[in-house]
Amino acid sequence: MLDLLLPQRCLGCSRPGTQLCDSCRATLPRLRPPLCDRCGAPTAWPVARCRECAGRRLAFASARAAVAYEGAARRLAASWKERGLRRLAALAAELVTEAVPRPAVSALVSVPPDGGRSRRRGHDPPAQLARELAERWELEVVDALVRARPLARQRGLGLAERRRNVAGAFAPRIRAPAWVALVDDVYTSGSTAAAAASALRSAGARRVEVVTFARAIRYPPR
Numbered sequence: 216m217l218d219l220l221l222p223q224r225c226l227g228c229s230r231p232g233t234q235l236c237d238s239c240r241a242t243l244p245r246l247r248p249p250l251c252d253r254c255g256a257p258t259a260w261p262v263a264r265c266r267e268c269a270g271r272r273l274a275f276a277s278a279r280a281a282v283a284y285e286g287a288a289r290r291l292a293a294s295w296k297e298r299g300l301r302r303l304a305a306l307a308a309e310l311v312t313e314a315v316p317r318p319a320v321s322a323l324v325s326v327p328p329d330g331g332r333s334r335r336r337g338h339d340p341p342a343q344l345a346r347e348l349a350e351r352w353e354l355e356v357v358d359a360l361v362r363a364r365p366l367a368r369q370r371g372l373g374l375a376e377r378r379r380n381v382a383g384a385f386a387p388r389i390r391a392p393a394w395v396a397l398v399d400d401v402y403t404s405g406s407t408a409a410a411a412a413s414a415l416r417s418a419g420a421r422r423v424e425v426v427t428f429a430r431a432i433r434y435p436p437r
């Protein structure tokens with residue numbers, strides 16, 4: 216209901232009438248191959264592992280995202296987190312399905328919210344995105360994970376600190392599907408995805424793929 220009452224303005228240029236106008240949509244920083252096969256970082260040529268993920272123990276088999284976490288895509292993610300609008304979840308899902316092939320899995324699991332501001336407002340973008348993607352990909356959503364403990368803020372932490380901060384942050388609620396895709400709104404350092412994937416693996420998942428709307432770009436390819 217609230218979605219209908221709020222006036223729509225383009226998240227890219229503030230032009231009224233639509234959540235993302237055609238010209239801003241055309242300029243979204245979409246992620247296209249070549250990518251790192253494992254973590255999905257854009258690379259100059261296809262690689263199995265890249266500068267960003269080499270040597271890291273990652274519990275997921277691959278991570279893919281629709282757009283770089285920049286510009287209008289970053290504003291969309293922020294506004295979505297802030298207001299929880301379903302139409303933004305639907306737009307994000309549409310952009311994901313345009314960029315990411317349907318994963319060969321039997322179910323989707325969203326990364327559980329961290330008890331921060333978005334949780335208090337009842338907004339859960341990862342769960343919204345999982346539902347929207349499940350509809351489009353004809354998969355089921357399984358509520359398989361919980362937060363095992365509250366998390367210190369990830370923002371402002373270095374990579375190693377982020378990893379320590381999220382290690383053991385998630386616990387399985389039920390036995391996980393064997394082939395599963397983990398859904399989150401933004402992939403920043405990969406630490407959250409790796410920790411959540413690790414909890415799924417401990418609960419019986421044999422292969423975990425990660426799908427997010429946006430992805431931070433640490434090393435832009437030259």
Ligand SMILES: [Zn+2]
Nearest residue numbers: 225228236239
């Ligand atoms: Zn615009």
Ligand SMILES: [Zn+2]
Nearest residue numbers: 251254265268
């Ligand atoms: Zn990589």
